[in-house]
Amino acid sequence: MTKTETTPPPNFIRNIIDEDLKEDKYKGRVHTRFPPEPNGYLHIGHAKSICLNFGLAAEYGGLCNLRFDDTNPTKEEEEYVESIKEDVRWLGFDWGDRLHYASDYFEQLYEYALMLIRKGKAYVDDLSAEEIRSHRGTLTEPGKESPHRNRPVEESLDLFERMRAGEFEDGSRVLRAKIDMASPNLNMRDPVMYRVLHAHHQMTGDEWCIYPMYDFTHGQSDSIEGITHSICTLEFEDHRPLYDWFLDELEIYHPRQIEFSRLNLSHMVMSKRRLLELVVGGHVEGWNDPRMPTISGLRRRGYTPESIRKFCEKIGVAKRDSMVDIAFLEHCLREDLNKRASRVMAVLRPLRLVIDNYPEDRGEELEAQNNPEDAGMGKRKVPFSRVLYIEQEDFMEDPPKKFYRLAPGREVRLRYGYYITCVDVVKDEKSGQVKELHCTYDPETRGGWAPDGRKVKATLHWVSAAHALEAEVRLYDHLFTKENPNDLKEGEDFKDYLNPKSRETLGSCRVEPSLAGAGPGSQFQFERLGYFCVDSVDSSEDKLVFNRTVTLRDAWAKIKKSGKKQQ
Numbered sequence: 001m002t003k004t005e006t007t008p009p010p011n012f013i014r015n016i017i018d019e020d021l022k023e024d025k026y027k028g029r030v031h032t033r034f035p036p037e038p039n040g041y042l043h044i045g046h047a048k049s050i051c052l053n054f055g056l057a058a059e060y061g062g063l064c065n066l067r068f069d070d071t072n073p074t075k076e077e078e079e080y081v082e083s084i085k086e087d088v089r090w091l092g093f094d095w096g097d098r099l100h101y102a103s104d105y106f107e108q109l110y111e112y113a114l115m116l117i118r119k120g121k122a123y124v125d126d127l128s129a130e131e132i133r134s135h136r137g138t139l140t141e142p143g144k145e146s147p148h149r150n151r152p153v154e155e156s157l158d159l160f161e162r163m164r165a166g167e168f169e170d171g172s173r174v175l176r177a178k179i180d181m182a183s184p185n186l187n188m189r190d191p192v193m194y195r196v197l198h199a200h201h202q203m204t205g206d207e208w209c210i211y212p213m214y215d216f217t218h219g220q221s222d223s224i225e226g227i228t229h230s231i232c233t234l235e236f237e238d239h240r241p242l243y244d245w246f247l248d249e250l251e252i253y254h255p256r257q258i259e260f261s262r263l264n265l266s267h268m269v270m271s272k273r274r275l276l277e278l279v280v281g282g283h284v285e286g287w288n289d290p291r292m293p294t295i296s297g298l299r300r301r302g303y304t305p306e307s308i309r310k311f312c313e314k315i316g317v318a319k320r321d322s323m324v325d326i327a328f329l330e331h332c333l334r335e336d337l338n339k340r341a342s343r344v345m346a347v348l349r350p351l352r353l354v355i356d357n358y359p360e361d362r363g364e365e366l367e368a369q370n371n372p373e374d375a376g377m378g379k380r381k382v383p384f385s386r387v388l389y390i391e392q393e394d395f396m397e398d399p400p401k402k403f404y405r406l407a408p409g410r411e412v413r414l415r416y417g418y419y420i421t422c423v424d425v426v427k428d429e430k431s432g433q434v435k436e437l438h439c440t441y442d443p444e445t446r447g448g449w450a451p452d453g454r455k456v457k458a459t460l461h462w463v464s465a466a467h468a469l470e471a472e473v474r475l476y477d478h479l480f481t482k483e484n485p486n487d488l489k490e491g492e493d494f495k496d497y498l499n500p501k502s503r504e505t506l507g508s509c510r511v512e513p514s515l516a517g518a519g520p521g522s523q524f525q526f527e528r529l530g531y532f533c534v535d536s537v538d539s540s541e542d543k544l545v546f547n548r549t550v551t552l553r554d555a556w557a558k559i560k561k562s563g564k565k566q567q
């Protein structure tokens with residue numbers, strides 16, 4: 001491969017691959033795979049693994065498979081399979097004709113198991129799961145051998161065949177590898193290879209009533225598919241000797257396993273078990289709730305595939321567990337949206353503003369730029385009239401020193417419009433709340449500049465009341481208040497740290513009329529307010545609904561500047 005300007009920086013995985021290529025270890029092949037278990041939706045941690053596996057394959061002109069590791073029929077579902085395929089495609093990757101299921105190999109795995117029994121390397125055990133656990137020993141104490149460990153090969157063969165034939169109840173017998181009950185690595189203490197489980201499988205139906213354990217499936221599946229570099233997360237480091245043992249005893253092709261550290265995000269949980277708990281418990285709207293770290297949640301929130309890929313590239317890969325600040329993910333998103341999102345004006349909490357000296361029957365169209373970063377994105381017309389809405393928080397009756405926006409007697413600029421001066425404030429008699437502002441405008445300042453050169457200190461966004469569209473806008477904050485909701489004291493639950501203010505819904509926002517008919521997922525920058533997208537679930541022709549993807553304030557830049565935290 002030729003290194004180019006765009007070649008990502010080296011990391012320890014690339015170094016290993018480079019070395020293997022130099023030594024011609026796999027005949028010049030690079031073949032990776034992404035192996036999800038279809039027991040939930042993919043999250044941003046999976047995206048790291050997807051970008052790594054598909055990315056390396058693309059970089060080295062190799063191949064990457066998508067393989068469902070579907071050995072747990074009771075927890076797996078077709079819905080998850082479909083969502084995973086959709087998410088991988090959306091991220092921009094293609095497995096071509098290499099879509100596989102571990103269940104495709106059930107027959108082969110069964111044959112492998114028979115081979116090990118015949119070699120005297122596996123035996124059927126009649127102990128219960130509970131007994132096996134109590135015989136297992138601890139890190140400091142060796143385990144205890146099962147009384148069935150040395151039963152004759154013929155007996156194990158017969159029992160295993162009868163396990164498959166459906167003669168035994170769930171949990172009554174298992175097949176175990178015969179390795180070493182005194183091994184310092186607990187994974188090597190005669191691990192279970194097969195269990196009896198009378199359960200319907202989403203791919204193989206009722207064909208099987210015994211299922212291989214993940215540890216007896218994963219390594220062999222990689223071997224069958226001719227994977228060269230089997231990249232997985234650190235918790236599998238201790239399983240590697242077991243995978244090696246299986247492959248060596250079976251005398252089959254041996255991929256190279258490489259472990260890297262999982263991605264953890266601050267203010268977030270990532271395990272599928274916990275995410276499922278949030279979904280089932282109704283703490284979020286579903287797997288695709290815009291507050292979730294799932295790919296489908298991020299997509300609905302307005303994340304782009306490019307921003308996620310960039311994030312995954314920038315965090316790199318390492319061997320050490322780390323926590324990435326969620327502000328860094330948002331930073332990568334802002335950089336991307338800044339380039340692609342059209343600027344528009346929207347008012348989240350409207351305050352009516354009447355321009356007294358602007359004729360009632362008049363209206364005009366002002367020219368606005370779609371993206372100051374990119375003149376190629378063109379211009380548009382924004383209607384202006386006598387009655388406008390501005391943001392409630394852009395006015396203060398009694399402003400403190402550093403408040404430069406609108407106040408009684410003060411002049412400010414309306415974006416793309418005129419200079420206006422506040423001349424009167426109308427309040428609700430009972431509550432004392434400001435209901436309406438009266439202003440005058442200076443007709444000489446069209447376009448936002450005064451010919452006499454006088455300056456104003458603030459520029460406000462606005463919409464024309466008669467032309468604006470109503471919209472619902474949802475603002476989001478971190479799903480968890482605690483930086484690491486996985487770090488719990490005894491008696492605490494991660495859900496104790498759910499942020500009660502993680503979503504705020506504003507029902508009567510106003511957006512400029514150019515947003516009429518904006519399709520699901522389309523993205524905009526609402527000037528001064530952040531990046532927003534049309535909600536793909538709840539928005540319709542009759543009702544516009546927006547999600548705030550992210551604010552404009554780059555918390556990451558601040559963190560970096562202060563030097564307090566490093567990602």
Ligand code: ATP
Nearest residue numbers: 035036037045046048049232233262263270271272
């Ligand atoms: P979880 O613990 O979140 O339930 P998992 O590891 O059980 O995830 P799998 O479906 O087995 O989920 O994961 C598929 C692949 O994605 C594996 O190779 C796994 O190592 C990788 N992966 C899962 N979570 C992360 C993460 N947080 N960071 C990086 N890679 C991950």
Ligand code: MG
Nearest residue numbers: 036037069214
């Ligand atoms: Mg897993």
